[in-house]
Amino acid sequence: xxxxxxxxxxxxxxxxxxxxxxxxxxxxxxxxxxxxxxxxxxxxxxxxxxxxxxxxxxxxxxxxxxxxxxxxxxxxxxxxxxxxxxxxxxxxxxxxxxxxxxxxxxxxxxxxxxxxxxxxxxxxxxxxxxxxxxxxxxxxxxxxxxxxxxxxxxxxxxxxxxxxxxxxxxxxxxxxxxxxxxxxxxxxxxxxxxxxxxxxxxxxxxxxxxxxxxxxxxxxxxxxxxxxxxxxxxxxxxxxxxxxxxxxxxxxxxxxxxxxxxxxxxxxxxxxxxxxxxxxxxxxxxxxxxxxxxxxxxxxxxxxxxxxxxxxxxxxxxxxxxxxxxxxxxxxxxxxxxxxxxxxxxxxxxxxxxxxxxxxxxxxxxxxxxxxxxxxxxxxxxxxxxxxxxxxxxxxxxxxxxxxxxxxxxxxxxxxxxxxxxxxxxxxxxxxxxxxxxxxxxxxxxxxxxxxxxxxxxxxx
Amino acid sequence: xxxxxxxxxxxxxxxxxxxxxxxxxxxxxxxxxxxxxxxxxxxxxxxxxxxxxxxxxxxxxxxxxxxxxxxxxxxxxxxxxxxxxxxxxxxxxxxxxxxxxxxxxxxxxxxxxxxxxxxxxxxxxxxxxxxxxxxxxxxxxxxxxxxxxxxxxxxxxxxxxxxxxxxxxxxxxxxxxxxxxxxxxxxxxxxxxxxxxxxxxxxxxxxxxxxxxxxxxxxxxxxxxxxxxxxxxxxxxxxxxxxxxxxxxxxxxxxxxxxxxxxxxxxxxxxxxxxxxxxxxxxxxxxxxxxxxxxxxxxxxxxxxxxxxxxxxxxxxxxxxxxxxxxxxxxxxxxxxxxxxxxxxxxxxxxxxxxxxxxxxxxxxxxxxxxxxxxxxxxxxxxxxxxxxxxxxxxxxxxxxxxxxxxxxxxxxxxxxxxxxxxxxxxxxxxxxxxxxxxxxxxxxxxxxxxxxxxxxxxxx
Numbered sequence: 026x027x028x029x030x031x032x033x034x035x036x037x038x039x040x041x042x043x044x045x046x047x048x049x050x051x052x053x054x055x056x057x058x059x060x061x062x063x064x065x066x067x068x069x070x071x072x073x074x075x076x077x078x079x080x081x082x083x084x085x086x087x088x089x090x091x092x093x094x095x096x097x098x099x100x101x102x103x104x105x106x107x108x109x110x111x112x113x114x115x116x117x118x119x120x121x122x123x124x125x126x127x128x129x130x131x132x133x134x135x136x137x138x139x140x141x142x143x144x145x146x147x148x149x150x151x152x153x154x155x156x157x158x159x160x161x162x163x164x165x166x167x168x169x170x171x172x173x174x175x176x177x178x179x180x181x182x183x184x185x186x187x188x189x190x191x192x193x194x195x196x197x198x199x200x201x202x203x204x205x206x207x208x209x210x211x212x213x214x215x216x217x218x219x220x221x222x223x224x225x226x227x228x229x230x231x232x233x234x235x236x237x238x239x240x241x242x243x244x245x246x247x248x249x250x251x252x253x254x255x256x257x258x259x260x261x262x263x264x265x266x267x268x269x270x271x272x273x274x275x276x277x278x279x280x281x282x283x284x285x286x287x288x289x290x291x292x293x294x295x296x297x298x299x300x301x302x303x304x305x306x307x308x309x310x311x312x313x314x315x316x317x318x319x320x321x322x323x324x325x326x327x328x329x330x331x332x333x334x335x336x337x338x339x340x341x342x343x344x345x346x347x348x349x350x351x352x353x354x355x356x357x358x359x360x361x362x363x364x365x366x367x368x369x370x371x372x373x374x375x376x377x378x379x380x381x382x383x384x385x386x387x388x389x390x391x392x393x394x395x396x397x398x399x400x401x402x403x404x405x406x407x408x409x410x411x412x413x414x415x416x417x418x419x420x421x422x423x424x425x426x427x428x429x430x431x432x433x434x435x436x437x438x439x440x441x442x443x444x445x446x447x448x449x450x451x452x453x454x455x456x457x458x459x460x461x462x463x464x465x466x467x468x469x470x471x472x473x474x475x476x477x478x479x480x481x482x483x484x485x486x
Numbered sequence: 487x488x489x490x491x492x493x494x495x496x497x498x499x500x501x502x503x504x505x506x507x508x509x510x511x512x513x514x515x516x517x518x519x520x521x522x523x524x525x526x527x528x529x530x531x532x533x534x535x536x537x538x539x540x541x542x543x544x545x546x547x548x549x550x551x552x553x554x555x556x557x558x559x560x561x562x563x564x565x566x567x568x569x570x571x572x573x574x575x576x577x578x579x580x581x582x583x584x585x586x587x588x589x590x591x592x593x594x595x596x597x598x599x600x601x602x603x604x605x606x607x608x609x610x611x612x613x614x615x616x617x618x619x620x621x622x623x624x625x626x627x628x629x630x631x632x633x634x635x636x637x638x639x640x641x642x643x644x645x646x647x648x649x650x651x652x653x654x655x656x657x658x659x660x661x662x663x664x665x666x667x668x669x670x671x672x673x674x675x676x677x678x679x680x681x682x683x684x685x686x687x688x689x690x691x692x693x694x695x696x697x698x699x700x701x702x703x704x705x706x707x708x709x710x711x712x713x714x715x716x717x718x719x720x721x722x723x724x725x726x727x728x729x730x731x732x733x734x735x736x737x738x739x740x741x742x743x744x745x746x747x748x749x750x751x752x753x754x755x756x757x758x759x760x761x762x763x764x765x766x767x768x769x770x771x772x773x774x775x776x777x778x779x780x781x782x783x784x785x786x787x788x789x790x791x792x793x794x795x796x797x798x799x800x801x802x803x804x805x806x807x808x809x810x811x812x813x814x815x816x817x818x819x820x821x822x823x824x825x826x827x828x829x830x831x832x833x834x835x836x837x838x839x840x841x842x843x844x845x846x847x848x849x850x851x852x853x854x855x856x857x858x859x860x861x862x863x864x865x866x867x868x869x870x871x872x873x874x875x876x877x878x879x880x881x882x883x884x885x886x887x888x889x890x891x892x893x894x895x896x897x898x899x900x901x902x903x904x905x906x907x908x909x910x911x912x913x914x915x916x917x918x919x920x921x922x923x924x925x926x927x928x929x930x931x932x933x934x935x936x937x938x939x940x941x942x943x944x945x946x947x
Contacts, residue, residue, distance in 0.1 A: 127727055127832040128861075150729065172672045183670060185679070186647065199919035207828040208860040209644060209900035211633045211683045212908075213916050213942060214924045218646070218679030222672045239729030266588055268611065268700030311769045367668040371588040399669040400589075439670035447673075455674050458660035462930065463675045469926035481674060 026109060027066040031087045035069060035111070038079045043070045054112045057097040057104050058159075059446060060360075065092065065106035072117045074192070074200055074231050080113065081229070082198035084475045091196075092477050093225045095136065095167025098159040100363060101444030103171060103224045107479040115166055118231060121145055129237045130189065130206060135166025135230045139173075142235075152240040154181030157440070158348040166230045172222035174440030176273040176304075176347065179398030181238075183440065185221045192232030193220060196471035206234050219466070224442050225477040227470040241306035244272070245316050246340040248291060249323045250330040254278045254299035254381070254393070258373035260326035261301065261397040265370055267322055269315045274398030275302040275347055278377070281394045284353035288346035290339065294330045301397065302347055350394050351403070357390045358407035362419050362446075364426060368435035370400040379429050380404050387418040401439035427453050443481045451483050488527040488572060492548040496530060496572070499540045504531045504578075515573045518558040518565050519620075520907060521821075526553065526567035533578045535653070535661055535692050541574065542690070543659035545936045552657075553938050554686045556597065556628030559620040561824060562905025564632060564685045568940040576627055579692060582606055590698045591650065591667060596627025596691045600634075603696075613701040615642030618901070619809040627691045633683035635901030637734040637765075637808065640859030642699075644901065646682045653693030654681060657932035667695050680927070685903050686938040688931040702767035705733070706777050707801040709752060710784045711791040715739045715760035715842070715854070719834035721787035722762065722858040726831055728783055730776045735859030736763040736808055739838070742855045745814035749807040751800065755791045762858065763808055811855050812864070818851045819868035823880050823907075825887060829896035831861040840890050841865050848879040862900035888914050904942045912944050 027035070035044050045051075046067045056062040066089070071077050084091045090110030097104050106112055118134035121142060125131070126149050133142055140160045143153050157163055157173040167173070169191070174183040190204025204210060204217035220227055251257040254276075261274055277285075278299045286293060293300075303319060305312045320331060334340035354361060368376050377393060380402075384391040395403040406422055408415040427437055427450050437447055437454050451460065464482060467474075479485070488496070496505050506512075507528045517523040527550070532538050545552045551571030558565050567573055579595035582603060586592070587610050594603055601621045604614050618624055618634040628634070630652070635644040651665025665671060665678035681688055712718040715737075722735055738746075739760045747754060754761075764780060766773045781792060795801040815822060829837050838854060841863075845852040856864040867883055869876040888898055888911050898908055898915050912921065925943060928935075940946070 125830070127723060128830045129726070130830070172676075174670055178670065182647075185676075186643075195919065195923065199923075201917055201920040201923065203920065205828070205897045206895045207830055207862075207897055207900070209635055209639065209828050209857075209862050210897040211899050211901060211903050212897055213904065213912065213920070214688075214927055215633075215646075215679050215683050216920070216923070216927075218676050218682075219927075221679075222676050227675075239731065262588060265590070270700065308769065308772045308775075311772050314769075367666070367670050369586070369589045369591070369668055396670075401668075401670050434667045436666045436668055436671040436673055438672050439668070440672060442672050443674065451674065456662055458656065459662040459664065459674070459677070462656065462660075462662065462677070465930035466675055466677075466680075466927060469923065469930045 027089045027111060028087060031083060031089060032067060034083055035067065035080065038076050038083070039069055039071060043072060054094065054114060055106060057102060058100050059102045061102055061105060063106050064109065065112040066109050068112040068114055070114050070117055074194060077113065077194045077229055077231065078198045078200055080111070081194055081196055084111065085197060085473050088473065089475065090478050091475055093229045095164035096162045098163040099167060099171060099444065100441040101446045103442055103444040103480060105445060107445055113229060115164065124149060126151065131235045131237055133165055133233050133235065135164060135233055137165050139163055139165055139168055146237055147240055150240050151237040153187065153235060153237055155184045155187060158351060165233050169221055169230055169233055170223065170225045171442045172440065174396065174401065176275060176344070176396065178396060179274050180270050180272045185218060187236045188217060188221055188233060189236050190234040191217055191220055191230055193228035193230050195228050196476040204234065222442065224444060224480055226467060226480050227476070243309040243312050244304060244306040245312055246304045246334040246343055248332045248343065249301045249303060249328045250294050250297045251300065251328055252296055252298045254377045255374040256327050257299040257301060258377055258397055260323050261373065262371050263322050263326060264319055265398065267318060269318050271303050271319065271398060272306045273302065273304040276397035277302065277350060277394045278392060280357065280390055280392035281350045281354065284356050284392070285346045285350055288349055290342045291332045296329060302343060354392050354405050354407065357392065358409055360408050360410040362406040362408065362423060364404040364423065365401070365438045365441040366404060366426065366430040366435055367399065367401045367439040368430055368433045372433040373397060373400055373402065375433065376402060376430070380426070383422050383426060387422050389415060389418060399439065424450070445480060448481060448483050451481065487570060488550045489548060492544060492550060493528060495544055496528065496541065499537055499544070500530055500532060504533060515555065515575060516567060518563060519561050520563045522563055522566060524567045525570065526573045527570050529573040529575055531575050531578055535655060538574065538655045538690055538692065539659045539661055541572070542655055542657055545572065546658060546934050549934065549936065551939050552936055554690045556625035557623045559624040560628060560632060560905065561902040562907045564903055564905040564941060566906060568906055574690060576625065585610060587612065592696045592698055594626055594694050594696065596625060596694055598626050600624055600626055600629055607698055608701055611701050612698040614648065614696060614698055616645045616648060619812060626694050630682055630691055630694055631684065631686045632903045633901065635857065635862065637736060637805070637857065639857060640735050641731050641733045646679060648697045649678060649682055649694060650697050651695040652678055652681055652691055654689035654691050656689050657937040665695065683903065685905060685941055687928060687941050704770040704773050705765060705767040706773055707765045707795040707804055709793045709804065710762045710764060710789045711755050711758045712761065712789055713757055713759045715838045716835040717788050718760040718762060719838055719858055721784050722834065723832045724783050724787060725780055726859065728779055730779050732764050732780065732859060733767045734763065734765040737858035738763070738811060738855040739853060741818065741851055741853035742811050742815065745817050745853070746807045746811055749810055751803045752793045757790060763804060815853050815866050815868060818853065819870055821869050821871040823867045823869065823884060825865040825884065826862070826899045826902040827865060827887065827891040827896055828860065828862045828900040829891055829894045833894040834858060834861055834863065836894065837863060837891070841887070844883050844887060848883050850876060850879060860900065885911070906941060909942060909944050912942065
């Protein structure tokens with residue numbers, strides 16, 4: 026709880042118009058894409074880095090939690106105020122500070138919406154590759170905090186691969202810069218990459234320096250339909266073995282296809298059991314040849330139909346349909362528990378059949394889609410949370426799924442993070458000495474545990 | 487000092503044949519590429535990870551320093567036993583454990599020579615891009631510890647970009663695995679990237695899981711000669727602005743050219759003031775077109791001659807000549823202080839003229855070469871260390887160079903690290919609160935400061 030006195034101090038730091046305790050505001054900022062809800066004591070809208078530093082110093086003194094928040098589009102609860110306290114809404118840090126064409130670098134504030142940055146850099150022929158499905162909502166700061174991936178990661182990598190440096194406020198109130206504004210740099214420990222994916226628990230990200238690349242001149246998208254999901258993911262392994270690296274290689278099973286059928290805008294063969302949404306980009310002639318290679322492999326693997334998105338509009342429609350799968354699966358059941366597992370690419374067929382068996386065993390729909398090129402599969406366990414029997418079933422199914430994934434040398438999360446929703450399972454993947462080390466690292470940053478407490482680790486730290 | 491009793495215990499852990507206190511061995515393992523020399527008390531050659539864990543536990547108990555060492559090819563003194571103690575020579579950890587063709591992953595022990603790994607993965611059509619100039623000597627573990635870069639970083643990135651996970655022994659003796667064996671993963675803090683570039687101060691790297699990519703099918707190399715160095719680096723900026731991304735884009739000034747003239751094996755125009763060594767790779771037709779674009783830009787920028795390396799043998803000769811620049815500059819003076827600064831690409835011309843002025847000011851040769859595509863320039867201050875006047879001059883010149891680089895928003899080290907040689911300058915780039923945080927992180931890993939003490943930080947920690 027933030028004391029009345031502390032609230033008055035916050036109001037003095039921020040100005041009274043930049044802090045709110047209104048019920049509506051608390052409700053809005055107390056939930057996120059997980060649909061879980063907690064109530065913060067107040068929401069702050071700082072406009073200057075100095076204010077954030079002052080807030081954190083006050084929080085240390087008074088002992089209240091501070092939870093940094095981008096757009097609240099996170100899927101593991103990273104922005105939820107699980108222990109109350111203050112939400113630090115980064116909404117006002119929304120400026121693109123610089124796009125440096127000759128050095129291929131952008132400097133932005135952390136509250137910039139990722140899609141906006143992409144549009145701006147593309148205007149000058151540059152390219153910011155990471156594109157999480159939430160791209161039109163989520164912020165660069167949130168992407169950095171979670172190390173967001175997205176559709177193009179198979180060719181271009183994830184957020185981590187494009188961050189050169191950060192300006193952050195430490196939980197103790199110190200403002201520091203990490204990393205560089207150059208192509209390379211190895212001076213001191215790599216705090217930049219330690220902060221990437223730290224889910225808002227180590228520092229408040231205020232500024233981000235990003236590496237850009239030249240925009241690919243040519244792009245091709247197509248949908249390939251298969252009869253059954255296992256063959257489909259086997260085709261993915263074959264494509265990757267062929268040494269063609271598509272920009273995106275997305276998988277959707279029948280359940281998902283049904284949920285976005287109308288949005289896809291293409292005719293889908295009746296016998297379709299799963300599909301791949303494939304994009305290639307680069308040099309025009311090369312991309313055409315690679316498209317042919319990919320088509321040939323898919324044919325050999327038994328594809329029943331191909332449909333190319335011939336116009337930019339049709340292509341965007343396809344990708345929009347893909348981005349909407351996550352919300353669309355609610356058509357199947359009112360609630361979902363969404364997993365973000367990754368396995369080695371050549372184990373995907375085993376994983377997909379395993380999920381099918383799990384779904385039959387527990388009698389619950391488990392639509393599967395995801396970044397097949399990375400082996401990163403989103404398994405959605407659909408349920409009605411009001412039904413305690415279904416809750417118990419999903420609980421068991423999640424644990425079984427995770428064990429299977431780890432047995433396949435996979436990992437529990439490829440891009441959504443641990444937050445609170447996966448924290449109970451952390452110990453299945455991370456050994457006790459590694460967790461203890463991480464907690465010591467957390468204490469090195471945040472000795473009083475005021476920044477985003479209750480996240481990542483199963484124990485209270 | 488390691489006590490006699492501790493030496494007996496070490497001998498019991500390792501077996502008497504795997505520990506040495508012979509003068510020859512101590513001398514050999516007490517120096518590195520910096521040519522500085524310190525004497526360790528003993529050198530251990532562990533053969534099993536359990537032995538390393540036992541050694542570190544003993545070191546904590548007895549309080550002696552342990553210094554992990556790959557090939558000793560580091561340029562900042564990372565492997566030097568500056569406070570004596572035990573050298574942990576990783577020579578016996580030299581196995582390539584797995585090359586997984588279908589998932590594009592390699593698992594290796596940390597003592598594997600990087601060139602050997604490259605050869606092995608290329609046999610199956612895969613590619614491990616990082617290639618530090620020391621590639622035929624240096625080990626993967628050393629490359630990870632320093633976050634080695636190399637010639638191809640401009641297109642393919644540095645060691646960091648290819649490490650998926652690590653097996654390490656913590657200074658406390660715990661063995662942990664970090665990261666993943668999959669394309670993506672964000673479970674817990676990113677200890678993998680924190681360890682990369684930590685210069686052997688946070689943990690002993692024993693195993694490395696690496697990401698591989700398909701081997702490019704076609705490669706072209708050429709040398710382009712210019713009259714003066716400033717135009718040469720301006721051509722680099724222009725090439726990068728054209729959105730062609732060469733594999734390598736290396737710069738050499740006249741001093742460096744003279745030192746490796748015979749090794750280059752090509753005729754060099756008389757009026758040459760500097761050259762670019764350029765490599766492009768990828769699709770055959772595309773690479774040819776890009777080569778033409780690069781040539782055209784260089785012509786426009788005033789290139790006086792081009793020479794392509796038409797055969798594989800000639801190409802290798804060119805790159806070997808480039809790799810040999812670093813030792814070859816000793817022809818100019820008996821000693822050198824080698825800097826590894828990085829500036830934004832469009833500031834390279836300013837940097838090169840500044841170094842020229844510094845060289846004139848202090849009357850010492852300062853040959854310049856490096857990874858111009860990254861803005862990463864190796865400035866070599868040549869001197870005779872027996873001459874105290876020259877030592878003082880170089881000391882002043884280094885500090886002036888660093889200040890200039892930082893004023894240009896550059897960084898003190900792109901790939902060589904801080905070690906001991908750059909530690910006195912750390913505070914020029916890293917602020918006090920950031921250094922204090924790094925030291926707290928160090929203590930979270932190594933509470934008793936037994937692992938590679940005396941490195942990175944100017945103060946004794």
